[in-house]
Amino acid sequence: MIPELKILRPEKLIDLLDLIAPADGATRILAGGTDIIPGFHINSKRFSSIRKLVETVKIPEMHEIKEEDDSVIIGSSVTFSELINSELINTYFPLLVKAVSKIGSVQIRNRATIAGNFVNNAPCADSVPPLLVYNAEVEIANKNSTRKVLLNDFLEKPYKTQLKDSECVVRIILKKIDKTFTGDFYKLGRRRGVAISRITLAVILKKENNIIKDIRIASGAVTPIGMRFTELENDLIGKEITPELLVSSSQKLGKNVLDVTGLRWSSVYKVPVIQRTFYNLLENICLD
Amino acid sequence: MKITFKLNGENVSIEVESYKRLIDMLREDFELTGTKEGCSIGECGACTVLMDGKAVNSCLVLAAQIDGAEILTIEGVNQGNNLSDLQRNFLTHGAVQCGFCTPGMILSSLALLNENPNPTVEEIEESIAGNLCRCTGYKQIIEAVKATAEMSNQKLRNQSA
Ligand code: FES
Ligand code: FES
Secondary structure, three states, X not given: OOOOOEEEOOOOHHHHHHHHOOOOOOEEEEOOOOOHHHHHXXXXXXXXXXXXXXXXXXXXXXXXXXXXXXXXEXXXXXXXXXXXXXXXXXXXXXXXXXXXXXXXXXXXXXXXXXXXXXXXXXXXXXXXXXXXXXXXXXXXXXXXXXXXXXXXXXXXXXXXXXXXXXXXXXXXXXXXXXXXXXXXXXXXXXXXXXXXXXEEEEEEEEEEOOEEEEEEEEEEOOOOOOEEOHHHHHHHOOOEOOHHHHHHHHHHHHHHHHHHHOOOOOHHHHXXXXXXXXXXXXXXXXXX | OXXXXXXXXXXXXXXXXXXXXXXXXXXXXXXXXXXXXXXXXXXXXXXXXXXOOEEEEOOOOEHHHHOOOEEEOHHHOOEOOEOOHHHHXXXXXXXXXXXXXXXXXXXXXXXXXXXXXXXXXXXXXHHOOOOOOOOOOOHHHHHHHHHHHHHHHHHHHHHHO
């Protein structure tokens, strides 16, 4: 059941920040609602303390996508459909488009928002792996100040982020990456539409004369939260791309995933799939 | 709380309980029962309506969130006393069996056709990927949408000829 609620729709960011400032544990930001509303409906404990919802829909800066010299700024309440239709995002951050195009359905993508996806920090938040490989930064505001943090640090553990009750994510900042990077995103779910991801992987790579100059690898769903594999990345930088390297790095990735998840009943299924997927992704990217 | 919005082309105001979802308000307060509730969690699409021209699941929107918006339900799709071409094509192509998914299917495909008058089969499939049908096997639905696109393009050509 949905409880008796107070729903507020401030028109200015500062008014929104005033409303959440008391940090009373009963006030939550509503940025879309495709998690919170069914969450209420099934009596999810995660939302049971909420009595007041503050909607972001009327606050202009939370809805714009704009280009700056070396970066693109995405308002935290930009919907997935808006991302997919944005020329800027298609040009500079194609993996993000690919990942969010596979989220839910048209109906969900028309409502669900980018920050809503990662503030919930469900392991299966599909926008996270691409945002991680693009080194996304999150701008967070409270009534008195603003801070910026890397998404990688912002996400703490499943369903938990650095965000305090008095704070709101205002924007996501993505630095434009050098055009020579190529990359790909892969999602495995149980059905094509509206499927919760089981495995997601995002990889971008920059090479010169068959040598890896830079590589960034991130997973979602299969790990407890979306995460980067920096050790493996560092290991690969400077190496020559050979079939053996693709095999050995896929094996390492599988092992790294096992290290974070521990052995589970599903490991025998998932680990080979991750290894194979990563191998295929690398192979495609390297052939580019 | 009081909200004002446009419902099937008409301006309306209503005092609505904060715990009501858009689907509850449509069905209970406006008695528009064409919008169906299947899963309540955004998976089946039976509750699809258009909000400012975009397909949304009315089980995932609170009534309070539509203040100022424009809502189209299946009751607003027909043209006067006549079915729209899309509705008629659903009938002639056998795209309606039990009918439970039909309102949602029609609204999802209407949103597509409004934005994209010449959709490919793949685009049609994507537009209804969030709508489940237990009866038809989807093929008839895709054909009905395709036929509607062809009809309206033909009409345009006739007009300009
Ligand atoms: S009832 Fe809304 S998606 Fe199923
Ligand atoms: S016609 Fe029965 S569910 Fe589609």
